[in-house]
Amino acid sequence: MEEKKQICVLGAGIVGITTAFMMKEKHTKWDVTIIADKFEQDTLSDIAAGIFRPSTSFKGPTSEITKQWLVDAYHHYKKIQITKETAEAGVQEVSGYVLSSKFPEVTKNQFLEDLLPVYRRANELELKICPGDWKYGAFFTTLVIESRYHLPWLRNKFERLGGKIVKKTINSFQDVEDYDLVINCTGFGAKKLCVDHDVVPIRGQVFKVKAPWVKMFFYGDYDTYIIPGIEYVTLGGCRQFDSFKEEVDKYDSASIWERCTELLPNLKSAEVIREVAGLRPHRTPVRVEKDVFITSSGKRLDIVHHYGHGGYGVTTAPGTAKYAVQLAEEVLSGIRSNIYSKL
Ligand SMILES: Cc1cc2nc3c(=O)[nH]c(=O)nc-3n(C[C@H](O)[C@H](O)[C@H](O)COP(=O)(O)OP(=O)(O)OC[C@H]3O[C@@H](n4cnc5c(N)ncnc54)[C@H](O)[C@@H]3O)c2cc1C
Numbered sequence: 597m598e599e600k601k602q603i604c605v606l607g608a609g610i611v612g613i614t615t616a617f618m619m620k621e622k623h624t625k626w627d628v629t630i631i632a633d634k635f636e637q638d639t640l641s642d643i644a645a646g647i648f649r650p651s652t653s654f655k656g657p658t659s660e661i662t663k664q665w666l667v668d669a670y671h672h673y674k675k676i677q678i679t680k681e682t683a684e685a686g687v688q689e690v691s692g693y694v695l696s697s698k699f700p701e702v703t704k705n706q707f708l709e710d711l712l713p714v715y716r717r718a719n720e721l722e723l724k725i726c727p728g729d730w731k732y733g734a735f736f737t738t739l740v741i742e743s744r745y746h747l748p749w750l751r752n753k754f755e756r757l758g759g760k761i762v763k764k765t766i767n768s769f770q771d772v773e774d775y776d777l778v779i780n781c782t783g784f785g786a787k788k789l790c791v792d793h794d795v796v797p798i799r800g801q802v803f804k805v806k807a808p809w810v811k812m813f814f815y816g817d818y819d820t821y822i823i824p825g826i827e828y829v830t831l832g833g834c835r836q837f838d839s840f841k842e843e844v845d846k847y848d849s850a851s852i853w854e855r856c857t858e859l860l861p862n863l864k865s866a867e868v869i870r871e872v873a874g875l876r877p878h879r880t881p882v883r884v885e886k887d888v889f890i891t892s893s894g895k896r897l898d899i900v901h902h903y904g905h906g907g908y909g910v911t912t913a914p915g916t917a918k919y920a921v922q923l924a925e926e927v928l929s930g931i932r933s934n935i936y937s938k939l
Pocket of ligand 1: 912
């Protein structure tokens with residue numbers, strides 16, 4: 597019989613909730629508690645359009661591990677998408693175009709070309725679907741995972757398995773010293789909690805609009821994107837490196853609206869539901885590794901860090917979570933880190 601372990605998952609965004617659920621599902625005897633100060637609609641994860649589309653520069657510790665994360669993540673979501681739970685889980689299949697007037701490289705993606713059932717060059721007629729001088733294009737079919745549905749769906753499943761949830765701000769790992777193991781899924785919060793200068797905010801901003809006639813996604817040049825979700829369509833965006841502004845910026849709003857309605861003019865009659873901005877927790881490589889914290893009383897606290905997914909946390913969470921759970925299993929079976937954190 598499996599020994600009872602006390603595990604704390606810090607963070608309830610897509611990364612934390614996915615990790616906690618996967619851990620509890622696999623190790624039913626482990627006592628898993630999620631501790632976070634923000635949940636569901638208050639998290640960054642709620643802002644994401646949720647399209648499964650990693651950057652070509654997305655990076656884990658090695659290229660093999662990175663690829664495995666993406667393969668695992670895609671198949672995890674795809675497995676949900678073919679069940680009757682897919683609507684409740686906010687997972688749907690969507691097709692669309694990536695277009696560019698100048699850069700053939702933005703229409704290519706080595707990860708998706710290997711993984712998706714359909715990924716091909718757009719033909720001449722397709723390049724004329726949207727107004728603009730589009731010279732390069734790709735058409736592909738991928739998944740959209742909407743956090744507004746997915747987070748509560750996973751939380752319910754986690755709680756039904758006996759997982760616990762605590763709302764609390766953690767100022768230091770000292771605050772969670774009583775656990776056997778801590779999985780640190782604090783996203784941008786890790787910058788402060790771990791004094792990790794490699795975590796950089798990449799600010800983003802989007803509109804959520806009601807436009808039920810939009811059934812396909814479209815990407816244009818310069819971070820312009822239109823991504824249909826279950827209820828609303830996400831219009832974006834921007835990618836501002838090292839910007840800490842969490843408020844909506846009126847100049848970004850004007851730019852996003854103009855770029856998106858130029859790409860798809862029928863969006864001019866869409867009803868704006870809300871506008872939101874957020875800081876993507878960028879880190880190269882994404883940090884999924886074992887660590888040790890020595891508490892003030894000299895106790896050894898094992899940690900598995902799991903943060904820094906940047907603009908691709910929804911895409912990759914199930915893949916990196918599977919890996920984080922493997923690291924947790926190693927720690928709890930005695931293969932612990934010999935790197936001592938300087939936290
Ligand atoms: C505009 C925009 C669009 C995006 N679109 C996509 C997309 O289409 N596809 C995609 O894959 N990704 C997208 N992303 C990126 C995605 O949103 C992030 O990668 C993802 O949300 C990161 O998840 P997370 O769980 O690490 O962080 P979060 O969702 O921020 O969760 C962090 C959790 O940690 C908790 N926490 C932090 N510090 C502490 C502390 N000290 N004490 C207690 N709790 C703490 C918080 O309360 C929260 O629960 C987008 C991001 C933006 C801004």
